[in-house]
Amino acid sequence: MEYLWITCSIFLLLYLPFTRSQGLCEVKNxxxxxxxxxxxxxxxSISQETVPPELPIVGEPNVDIFLDLSFPKGVPxxxxxxxxxxxxxxxxxxxxNLSHIVFQLICTIKSTYKKRxxxxxxxxxxxxxxxxxxxxxxxxxxxxxxxxxxxxxFQNVAAKDKDTGVNxxxxxxxxxxxxxxxxxxxxxxRMHSEDGYGYFAxxxxxxxxxxxNRTLDFEKTxxxxxxxxxxxSSLL
Ligand SMILES: *[C@@H]1O[C@H](CO)[C@@H](O)[C@H](O)[C@H]1NC(C)=O
Ligand SMILES: *[C@@H]1O[C@H](CO)[C@@H](O)[C@H](O)[C@H]1NC(C)=O
Ligand SMILES: *[C@@H]1O[C@H](CO)[C@@H](O)[C@H](O)[C@H]1NC(C)=O
Numbered sequence: 046m047e048y049l050w051i052t053c054s055i056f057l058l059l060y061l062p063f064t065r066s067q068g069l070c071e072v073k074n075x076x077x078x079x080x081x082x083x084x085x086x087x088x089x090s091i092s093q094e095t096v097p098p099e100l101p102i103v104g105e106p107n108v109d110i111f112l113d114l115s116f117p118k119g120v121p122x123x124x125x126x127x128x129x130x131x132x133x134x135x136x137x138x139x140x141x142n143l144s145h146i147v148f149q150l151i152c153t154i155k156s157t158y159k160k161r162x163x164x165x166x167x168x169x170x171x172x173x174x175x176x177x178x179x180x181x182x183x184x185x186x187x188x189x190x191x192x193x194x195x196x197x198x199f200q201n202v203a204a205k206d207k208d209t210g211v212n213x214x215x216x217x218x219x220x221x222x223x224x225x226x227x228x229x230x231x232x233x234x235r236m237h238s239e240d241g242y243g244y245f246a247x248x249x250x251x252x253x254x255x256x257x258n259r260t261l262d263f264e265k266t267x268x269x270x271x272x273x274x275x276x277x278s279s280l281l
Contacts, residue, residue: 069161070110070152073101078164079150085169086135095167099128102152102163113151115162122146123167130167138169139207145169177204177215177275190263195256198245202253204275215275216250222272241269 072079079102081095104110106127114125123130123146136143146167153160179202186199204215222240246258255271 068154068157069159070154070163071103072163073103078166080166080168081130082168082170083130083132083136085138085172085174086132087172087174089135091132091135093132095130100125100130100150100165102128102150104152104154107155109155111153111155113153114165115149115151117149118147121148123148130165136169138171139175143169171208173208173277175207175277177206177277179204179273179275188257188261190261192257192261194258194260197254197256199255200253202247202255202273204253206277208277214251215277217247217253218250218274218276219245219247219255220272220274222270225270236267237265238268238270239266241271244269245271247273 079100081097081100083095084093086093100112102110102112106112106125112125112128114121114123116122122133122136124133125131136146138144146169148165148167150163150165151160152163181201181203184199184202188198192198202217204217206215219242221242225238225240228235228237244257244259244261245255247254248256253273
């Protein structure tokens with residue numbers, strides 16, 4: 046009996062100091078960096094959570110470990126609430142052309158004060174938050190009434206969208222116009238205007254090219270107003 050007890054205590058004495066001295070903070074899946082995602086801010090929102098919502102660190106903050114953030118390359122953008130990263134200021138990926146934020150997590154084992162610095166990469170997820178804007182407007186062109194149906198008469202319709210990727214694909218469609226300007230009946234000319242809906246078409250929605258879609262008649266109509274809507278397709 047006595048023999049056994051001595052063996053056990055020697056085993057414990059050797060075992061405990063050994064594991065503790067090796068013990069550093071660990072990332073849950075054993076990787077050397079932490080990668081999480083966060084949506085860019087909608088307006089001035091800073092309440093959005095990361096995905097996953099908590100940093101995958103082994104241990105409980107203030108119980109087994111202490112966690113701290115370090116931003117060696119600039120101003121702090123996050124603070125830590127337990128294991129949750131929370132934004133200090135809104136982030137707009139479109140303004141600053143920002144795709145990710147890199148900083149460091151400093152994790153200290155409470156019982157030994159052993160520190161480990163773990164790189165954290167927060168990837169910014171684009172939110173479709175910018176309406177497209179037409180550039181180089183107004184668009185105007187003069188064509189002959191004899192222009193055959195199918196002819197491209199204008200190809201410089203363009204709207205820009207600040208969002209990236211799938212959120213930045215602009216589509217153009219012709220819609221029925223509203224608020225058509227009055228006919229111009231000043232002396233010497235008679236200018237009858239009509240809405241161009243139906244007379245003109247955009248056959249390739251991603252290209253701002255306008256084609257003639259119906260036979261035109263100068264005696265009847267001298268000016269068409271074509272209303273184009275730019276929309277951004279989104280998978281979100
Ligand atoms: C560990 O998790 C991160 C997400 O935080 C992931 O990107 C990475 O691929 C994972 N690594 C391993 C080895 O599973
Ligand atoms: C944003 O970065 C991309 C490459 O990551 C580059 O092609 C683009 O021109 C940049 N846009 C601005 C506005 O800086
Ligand atoms: C083009 O004209 C045809 C009829 O000729 C009509 O069915 C179609 O909707 C028109 N297209 C557009 C874009 O107005």
